Amino acid sequence: MTSGLLKLCLFSILCLSLAASAGSPPRKRAWITIGDAAFRQIKTVAPELTSIESRQVRVEDGSEKVHAVVLDEGKLVTIAAAIHQRMGQCGGFMYHASESEARAALDRRRFVLPARLYGIHRRDVVEPILANMQEKPIESTILALSAFTNRYYASKSGVEASNWLLSAWRELAAGREDISVALVAHKGYPQSSVTLTITGTDLADEYVVVGAHLDSIISFGMSETARAPGADDDASGVASMTEAIRALIDSGYRPRRSIHVIAYAAEEVGLRGSQDIAKQFKQANRKVAGVLQLDMTNYKGAPNDIYLLTDYTNAAQNAFIAELVGAYLPELKLGYDKCGYGCSDHASWDAQGYPVSMPFESSFARDNPTIHTSRDTLANSGGQTAHALKFARLAAAYMVELSF
Ligand code: IPO
Numbered sequence: 151m152t153s154g155l156l157k158l159c160l161f162s163i164l165c166l167s168l169a170a171s172a173g174s175p176p177r178k179r180a181w182i183t184i185g186d187a188a189f190r191q192i193k194t195v196a197p198e199l200t201s202i203e204s205r206q207v208r209v210e211d212g213s214e215k216v217h218a219v220v221l222d223e224g225k226l227v228t229i230a231a232a233i234h235q236r237m238g239q240c241g242g243f244m245y246h247a248s249e250s251e252a253r254a255a256l257d258r259r260r261f262v263l264p265a266r267l268y269g270i271h272r273r274d275v276v277e278p279i280l281a282n283m284q285e286k287p288i289e290s291t292i293l294a295l296s297a298f299t300n301r302y303y304a305s306k307s308g309v310e311a312s313n314w315l316l317s318a319w320r321e322l323a324a325g326r327e328d329i330s331v332a333l334v335a336h337k338g339y340p341q342s343s344v345t346l347t348i349t350g351t352d353l354a355d356e357y358v359v360v361g362a363h364l365d366s367i368i369s370f371g372m373s374e375t376a377r378a379p380g381a382d383d384d385a386s387g388v389a390s391m392t393e394a395i396r397a398l399i400d401s402g403y404r405p406r407r408s409i410h411v412i413a414y415a416a417e418e419v420g421l422r423g424s425q426d427i428a429k430q431f432k433q434a435n436r437k438v439a440g441v442l443q444l445d446m447t448n449y450k451g452a453p454n455d456i457y458l459l460t461d462y463t464n465a466a467q468n469a470f471i472a473e474l475v476g477a478y479l480p481e482l483k484l485g486y487d488k489c490g491y492g493c494s495d496h497a498s499w500d501a502q503g504y505p506v507s508m509p510f511e512s513s514f515a516r517d518n519p520t521i522h523t524s525r526d527t528l529a530n531s532g533g534q535t536a537h538a539l540k541f542a543r544l545a546a547a548y549m550v551e552l553s554f
């Protein structure tokens with residue numbers, strides 16, 4: 151018998167015996183990586199969980215222990231709920247489809263980026279764009295997105311919300327040959343991410359990325375028909391980003407680098423959409439000047455206007471963001487905070503070694519108490535969009551300066 155045939159035989163025997171011994175089909179396994187504090191919390195509801203590997207990972211200003219854990223896929227919902235309930239909105243986890251992906255996620259390699267100069271060079275372009283930005287369009291985007299029953303990654307209305315955004319962005323891009331709008335499909339669930347790309351005039355293969363997540367969730371009783379408006383989390387981020395793009399297009403500005411705007415699918419269930427996209431960027435060896443994440447921009451819960459997250463983000467780019475605020479939004483007060491492992495899509499880019507920042511609406515201790523409930527509505531963020539406009543302006547300044 152040839153060795154190929156022998157292997158095939160052994161494989162068939164193994165499969166047959168596995169199938170015979172199982173009786174019922176084996177349950178589907180999933181892997182997550184999770185910070186130590188959150189892991190200890192979920193152990194209280196699922197004590198059987200053990201980590202298959204643990205590693206102390208370095209973040210910009212300290213370190214944190216992170217575990218890779220294997221579990222039944224059905225347990226993911228319980229875990230998301232337990233983290234939310236026991237840790238407030240803070241801390242999260244990253245979903246992985248295989249053991250090797252989970253182990254790889256513990257290995258946080260950093261890209262050495264070509265040195266580039268952050269700086270304020272385009273006041274002439276930025277100032278008129280910021281002056282033209284308004285609350286009204288932000289409000290309409292938030293209201294439109296939060297009107298979907300929910301935007302859950304696995305639900306019908308979650309797919310409809312993604313299609314709605316596709317058409318809204320196509321309208322913004324109408325008549326511009328250098329702008330493309332597309333859906334990015336993901337494996338294993340029906341919701342797609344949405345992207346808008348302005349192709350750069352002379353550094354088209356270098357990208358400035360701005361993202362926010364499209365999906366919404368409630369912690370308890372999520373279903374097709376459950377109401378998850380997600381007005382702040384994260385219709386607000388999508389709306390801020392959309393207003394930045396609207397004003398940029400309206401000004402007729404043509405960036406030297408490409409600007410790539412992404413509304414991610416499936417953030418709430420382990421950063422799945424953004425992990426796919428960040429991995430695709432790395433696989434394609436794409437150059438990324440920087441990434442900005444907007445997750446929650448419209449609830450002002452604390453004294454400062456913008457809190458820059460210092461963990462799982464890039465310190466040099468954070469300093470540049472502070473510089474942008476000083477130059478273009480000098481009336482705003484800037485604070486700093488942390489939100490733990492896997493707390494939003496910035497972690498997906500950080501995991502692939504790309505420089506990322508996340509300006510946040512509030513401090514960790516005073517964040518929006520309604521998120522992940524049916525009460526996350528515009529009315530419960532004060533019925534206004536003044537706060538989200540600050541983040542929209544920051545995003546517009548970031549896009550222009552970094553794409554120059
Ligand atoms: C979140 C982000 C930063 C901080 I500080 C606190 C809370 C929200 C995030 N965990 C979420 O639910 N994103 O969808």
Ligand code: ZN
Pocket residue numbers: 383418521522
């Ligand atoms: Zn959320």
